[in-house]
Amino acid sequence: MSYTINRMISEAGIDDVDARARKALADHGFGVLTEIDVKATMKKKLDIEMKGYRILGACNPKMAHQAIGIEPRVGAMLPCNVILREVEGGVEVSAVDPVASMQAIENTELISVARQVRDLLADAVAAI
Numbered sequence: 732m733s734y735t736i737n738r739m740i741s742e743a744g745i746d747d748v749d750a751r752a753r754k755a756l757a758d759h760g761f762g763v764l765t766e767i768d769v770k771a772t773m774k775k776k777l778d779i780e781m782k783g784y785r786i787l788g789a790c791n792p793k794m795a796h797q798a799i800g801i802e803p804r805v806g807a808m809l810p811c812n813v814i815l816r817e818v819e820g821g822v823e824v825s826a827v828d829p830v831a832s833m834q835a836i837e838n839t840e841l842i843s844v845a846r847q848v849r850d851l852l853a854d855a856v857a858a859i
Contacts, residue, residue, distance in 0.1 A: 736849070737826075738823070739821055740823075741760070743822055746821050750786060751859045752787065752813060752824060755812070757799060758792075758858065759851045759858070760768075760792075760793065761811070762787055762789070765787070766785065768783070769785065770783050770784050786813070786814050788812055789852075790810040790811065794848050795809055795810075798848075801844065802841050811826060812827050812853075823831075824856055826827070829849050
């Protein structure tokens, strides 16, 4: 089982894909709670150059509330990370597959919520 939902955006820059990703996520009920610019962090902390790489911590509040109500410690697995990675020919977008990440928790009700979140994330990634 793959642990990410992927899409390649050809001939686009990371800033453009970032804006498109944020809009698509918002259109599907997600907000971006956190952002990590991995490229800038690696340069600052390790003086290493790398291609653009951003991690967006996306959260659908309604679904997060539902999941926490089912399994209070599930917050350790939130938010849903979406990465934007500069590659040859464009930017690869990869979103975590919540079903894959929740496999460690034996709770069928939670898996049902994870499937709904996966569908929303897949729709958002397709809309970028």
